Every structure is written in structure tokens, then in C-alpha cells.
Amino acid sequence: MTALPQLISLLHLASPALPIGGFSYSQGLEAAIDCGLVNDAATAERWICDNLAHVQAQCEAPVWLLLHRAWREQDHASVRRWNDWFHATRETSELRLETEQMGWSLAKLIAQMGWGDDTLQGLLRDMSPVCLPTAFSAACAALQIDARDGLAAYAFNWAENQVAAAIKAVPLGQVAGQRILRGLHGVVLEVVDEAVRRANADPPQLSTFSPMLGLLSARHETQYSRLFRS
Template identity: 55%
Template sequence: MASCGDTSTGAPALRELAALLQLASPALPIGAFSYSQALEAAIDAGLVSDAESARRWIASGLDLLAGGDAVLLLRQCRAWHSHDMAAVSQCNDTLLAWRESSELRLETEQMGGSLARLAQDLQWGGPELRARLAELKPIALPTAYAYAATALGIDEVHALTAWLYSWLENQTAAALKAIPLGQVAGQRILYGLREAVSQAVQRTRDCADEDISTFAPMLGVLSSRHETQYSRLFRS
């Protein structure tokens, strides 16, 4: 068993870990902090009002992602790796079509475009692959994330896990601001949903075509309401 003093981990694995930490960091300049994905509207409607209701809301969101966006993200990691641009483009079009409101559509386009530009600026991936990336406009966030993970040599399951955890972290941060919650309550949510992230990863990996679903009418209604909400902290 490895310990804190173990030095046997190879350099390639450490490079992958460092790349993964950068890609999953809240400091990544793609604007994730400015979106709540209808959580703010749920708070305004009284559906989320404390730490426990926030935990339930976030857990349900993880489950929704595991059977929808995350499935296509995983497939796009494989498609980018094999240079299958037809599959990448088809998944990207599907992800954009899945957005149920103008705010959710603008969110994935803005964050996806920002990540794609960052990948170009930092020259992640070879020239040919970057040229293919530049052709995808508009680009959904999972498409750009799958590209970045592939270009940085990150294992697809590690990339998927980090993406889901980043979503969890962003939702928790939104709850801290909008409910509001204390920092310790936020950490309890993150700690308590670690197993849910693991389960979401497994569900995504096992998801068959006929099981893919993004059916969440309440999310669509709340997101639409958020567009005209009187007071807002977030863009979605």
C-alpha cells in the first residue's frame, strides 16, 4: 500500500495528474463560477432552502448527467483519440440540442468556446487536431473538455470523474452563495457525495444507447423562469 512517503509513482502518471488537476481546477478561466444551472431558480421557488435540500438537488443533477451529457463526453474522448470527427460532430450537435432553455444553451456554448480557445492558446494537441477543434462552432462544453483531456493525455475515466466532480464543486459553490450556506456545510455536501460521483462514473460507463436520457422537465421549467427572475446572482 502506498503511503505519503511513497515515491514509486512514475513521471508519466504524475504529469497526467498535474494536467487533470489543471483541467478540473475552479481557476480554469472558462466562467463556470457564473452559472448555477437553474439551482438559483430552484432556491427562488423554495425547492432548495438548506444544506439537505441542496444536497438532494445536486445528487439528482449528478444522476441526470450520468445518463446524458457524461455518456457523450466519454464517447467524445474516444472519438477525439481516434480522430473520428464525424462522431465528435454528431455528439456535439446532440449536446447542443439537449439544452432546454436559452440560458443553458448559452452556458454550454460560452464555456465550451472559452475552453476551446484556451486549448488553442496553450497549444494543447497537435496542429491537425487543433485545426479540427477550431472548426466546431458553436462547441458544447463536454466536447471541448473531451478534446482537452485527450490532448493532455488524460485517461478517459479519470477525465470523466474529474468533470463530474467539477460540476459537483460548482453546484456546491453556487449553493454557498445563493442560499446561503456556510463553508463547513458546503464541505459536508462535497464529502457526502463522493460516492455518488463514483456511482455516476460507473453508470456512465455502463450506459447503453437505449438508456441515454436527459428528461428533466422541472429543470427546464426552472431554467426558463430564471431568465426573467427579478434578482439573480448567476447567468443560468
């Protein structure tokens, strides 16, 4: 069981109030709405669930765990390697800018809050760019948050941002959004289990195959009317 101080720290990190700009991104959801793939609560839930199960679980989540392990073991070469690897997998300029901006904002916050030692803060400062999974896993390692707990918060925070984007852009009502979030509780747990399996494989089992997301993200870059930056 997570100790109370770590639980409070985790709630702090996963809060939508964390000033890293997550509210301004939809990660392709807005383009899916524009194309008619998402048009109501049911299709929004399916979109978010599919992205969690087939995109997050196969790449970003296991990479997050590998980064957390590297931070905890002070394996700075692996931190840099997985950060650069993840950045290279971002298929469009929007997706790259998103992880760069949010990672930079969180890295800056880590320094301002005094989380972690000088070595951790110095490595975050020296890396350019710093991807969001790198910065979030660093914060969890600095605050002594368990890897599974930290990843669950990371995945749920992603889902929460997606639901907030759907509420604005579909649009959906607040109750519909909460029903979607409640339905994703079990999916988040499955994502964590799958990510642990993939991260612990030798070599790690990572897949970046998500052609629809890449196409929609590229389409969004020239979309005529939009609310979000991705």
C-alpha cells in the same frame, strides 16, 4: 493508476481557477432556491445529488465518454455529431449559452496552451458552437488523460460549481459546503460507472428527461433578482 504528469494535468483542468467562467452559472439551482425547493444544506445536497445521478449520469456524462473516444480515435465525424446532438438537447437559451460560452472559452484556452495537435485544435476552431463536454474531453484526450479519470474530474468540477453557487445563494457556510462535497465523492464514482455502462451500450443509452430542470431554467430567464447567468 493515473501517471503523475496526467494527474497534474487533470488537476489543472478541474481547477476552479480555469478561466472558462463556470463560477457564473448555477444550472437552475438559483431558480430552485427562488421557488423554495432548496433552502438549506440538506435540500442543496439533495438537489446536487439528484442532478448528478439522474441528469448528468443519463446524458451529459455518457456523451462526454463518447466524445473522448471519438477524439482518441480521431473520428472527427463522431466528434461533430455528438457535439451537435448535445447542443440540441439544451432545453433553454440559458443552458445553450452556458455550454457554448464555456466550451468556446476552453477551446480558446486549448489553442493558447498548445494542447493537442493542429488537427484537434483546428476542429475545435471550426466547430460553431463548441459545447463544454466537447472541449473538456478534447483537452483530456490531448493530455492523454484516461476517460474514466477525466469524466470523474468533469463531474466533480460540476458538483463543486454547484456547491459554490449554493454557498452564495442559499446561503450556506463554507463548512456546510465542504460536507456536501465530501458526501458527493461516492455519487461521482457511481455517475462514472453508470456513464460507462450507457456509453458502451449498442446503441448508447441516453436520456434527456429532466422536466423540472428545464422548467426552472426557463423560469430563471425572467427571474427578477439573480446572481447567476443560468
